[in-house]
Amino acid sequence: MTAPRTCQFAVIGGGPAGLAAATLAARLGIDTVLLDEQPTPGGQVYRNIEAVNRASGRLLKILGKHYAHGSALVEAFRQSGVRYEPSSSIWQVTPNGKIGVSQSGQAYLLKADRVLIATGAVERPVPVPGWTLPGVMTAGAVQTLMKAAGIVPDGDTVLAGSGPLVYLIALQLLSAGAPLRAILQTQNPTSWFSTIRLLSQVRAGAGDMLDGLKWIRAIKSSGVRILHASDIRSEGRDRLEAVTFQSRGQRHRIDASALLLHEGVIPNIQLTASLRCAHRWDEAQVAWAPVADQWGTTSHERIAVAGDGAGIRGAKAAPHSGRLAALETAFRLGLISMKERDRLTTGPKQALTRQVGLRSLLDHLYSPSEAIRTPADDDIVCRCEEVSAGEIRQLVDGQGFVELDQLKSQSRCGMGLCQGRMCGQTIARILAEHRSLSMKDVGYFRLRIPVKPLPLEQLAHLQNAEYGPELSASSGDPSQRV
Known part of the structure; x- marks a missing residue:
């Protein structure tokens, strides 16, 4: 494996936002690498679209026209010349643009001038x-x-x-x-x-x-x-x-x-949380999402987010947010002027605005049931460590815990293979209810690397390893601790 060591723009995620961002970035002359956990481009929503298209049979008809929309995005990406690194598990991203990648049984580091996290959404547990x-x-x-x-x-x-x-x-x-x-x-x-x-x-x-x-x-x-x-x-x-x-x-x-x-689905915030990016609690979507400006830039200047990982807006909106991030990257790298950036972003911004009303309506119509969000004592809430809701409540009542990471250290919730993806929000809600706190006050697990499981053998033989101080994580404000 010849691992790329540096690039100007690293895109994490091969869904609609990542594909659109990488494709436009290459067109603008940016040295771009797309890292994707899946073996083929498309993300979750357009998974396996190329193979299904080649078969051109009953399955394509069953999956429907909304799925078929992904063909154009994938085809444009394939023709863009972007360096594509499929089957890549990302176990680390640092604020200064260093990315830890596990691929084909080996781990390496990639340094990027700017990183776009386009990891999409996960289903609400x-x-x-x-x-x-x-x-x-x-x-x-x-x-x-x-x-x-x-x-x-x-x-x-x-x-x-x-x-x-x-x-x-x-x-x-x-x-x-x-x-x-x-x-x-x-x-x-x-x-x-x-x-x-x-x-x-x-x-x-x-x-x-x-x-x-x-x-x-x-x-x-x-x-x-x-x-x-x-x-x-x-x-x-x-x-x-x-x-x-x-x-x-x-x-x-x-x-x-x-x-x-x-x-419903919620933003996949594992990477942004491990980066200690500022996050906000979205009451309408009942989920955490990273704080970002109109271009997707987070509280760390080198890190941007796009697609549903920045807040649920759907597959049709995702490519436009990816393009905004690519245009901002081109501006920051000095490849286009501010005037040119603003001119080129008019279309994507208008397209995103048109999606806002529909998203607000869907959030209103399909708000998760309170009964679903509050498990009974016997219900398992952490599948990895087999911890029940009752055990969490006993720790809160008996030990007087008021912080989520205290629960994590005592119960091991959030320490399993999923690193809290299946239990984090549920446990936070139990703590919030027992302590009469808001979800914003409770925050989220403090995630540490590796964000995804990484064999020690790969870490021991880490390619192009670098040594040096990393930027320290901030603490204090719960929105910063998410």
């Missing part, structure tokens, strides 16, 4: 009773299997959660012949007055809204039940056998071998 049983998974995981290998559940399946992705995946499963038995809606009821007010602000999203209504109509016409549900539970001994739930004052049970959970 949904710790319902029995969610660790085999057969229970996120809806996005099933969609990934469909895109990567054309695999769908072959047994009775229940989809539970909220958000437009629930209906899209339901339609895809039905089109693929999967035995979908019911959709359990979990979102909180919304007022018609506020919905109509937000609806009047939607400009560019009319087509997407119409698509959503078509999906729901097609699902209902197929005979699949759509029910409003609460207190969803997975039941079974060695694997999932049934899903039970409360609906209209009665308890219901559906025999099932697959339960797909989805409560």
